[in-house]
Amino acid sequence: MTCEEAQELITALVDRELLDPERGSLQSHLQECPRCRFAVEQEQLLKQTIRGCAERMHAPGELRDRILSDRRVFPEKSPTRWRHRLWPMPNLARPAFAAAVILAIALPGFFFIRGSREPVAATALESYDLFRKGALSVHRAENPAEIVEHLTRAVGGHFHPMGYDLTAMHLQPVAGFVQEIQGRKILVAVYQGQGGTLFCYTFFGSEQDAPGNAARFYDTTKKMNFYAFSRGGVNAVLHREGEIICVLASEMPMEELLALARSKATPS
């Protein structure tokens, strides 16, 4: 085998698409040819570099809104017609497809028809402010499971509130409530204790929900973005886990809150 003949096989090797008969002859060539072994390393590095570039690119938040407000995708005031499009006649394949489409398109969209352009995460902090002023009454729960069940039920089980063990910070979950902003449902878990008060907001969204003036931090280990912002003396840190946005809000110093979010966040 010549180096020229090895080129395409090296590409397939890097992509794990090499067939067994070809693998043997390529391996023999690679054992004898340091130049091609170097080429394998280079092509692997290039592939990883391109892949990393792709993973850092996300669709603009406005695009999601455009699709969700496109009446060709989501017909207006016609749930029956929409249902008819998915279930026009008995068909074993259709339920599977519909489930896939709902997962892919519709489910995250239930709470995404927005009016105002103010970032949801910033608006959500109003509840923290009301709470600390005693102007917001919340239902206190006996245990964390009750809070989770209450909040999950409020969104029909479509997602769950983020929950963290903050006992090391002397904070316990004490209450939960649902906030609705711009038609989107925000699940709020309230933690209190000697460590003060902390709100954990959970909702479907994207990183575009962070305020434009938020300071953005990138955790190189977890490969996640964290957005830090403040409003009326309340500090907040937003991060994304898949399609779920979590905002931690507290009056604790920003660096502590940021460290907390980074330690608890789970890469999606």
Added chain:
Amino acid sequence: MIHLDHLYRVAFHLAQDPVDAEDLVQETFVRALAAHEQFDPGTNMKAWLTKILHNFFVDHYRQRKRWISAEAVTHPESEHWQRLPDLNPGPDSNVLRKELDDQISQALKKIPEEFRAPIVLVDMADLSYDEAASILSCPIGTIRSRLSRGRKLMQQYLKVYVGGEPKRATQK
């Protein structure tokens, strides 16, 4: 919205225009719903959506853009890789990463579409040769050869970032 980021990446690098990319993705969802009966449950929905996107791109965008030289196309600073504050620098800093992302994007613009598409589908979208061949309506062997040649071109454009030059073309 599952697959939204994936479709946008593919559309962005095929169309090489953020506005066209958004239109492509939106139309893909519309067409996917209209053609839902053609989807085979149990198969890869990501690949199926990508094929719809690519078909629409070929039908409506490639013809329109054929006369534009890739070298002549200039794009504003991409907003998709936002500039980060200086608060979080370091050897693996986001500023350097953003520069690399821009260079990759520029390199993809420079290579012919026949080589670019397999790179976008296999390297960026993580699709298999079989899926890429189905989307591009060509044999698997063609995907492999175009990937090989396309990556050589990419290595030339990105040699500052991904090491030395490929030298394997020399015959033993």
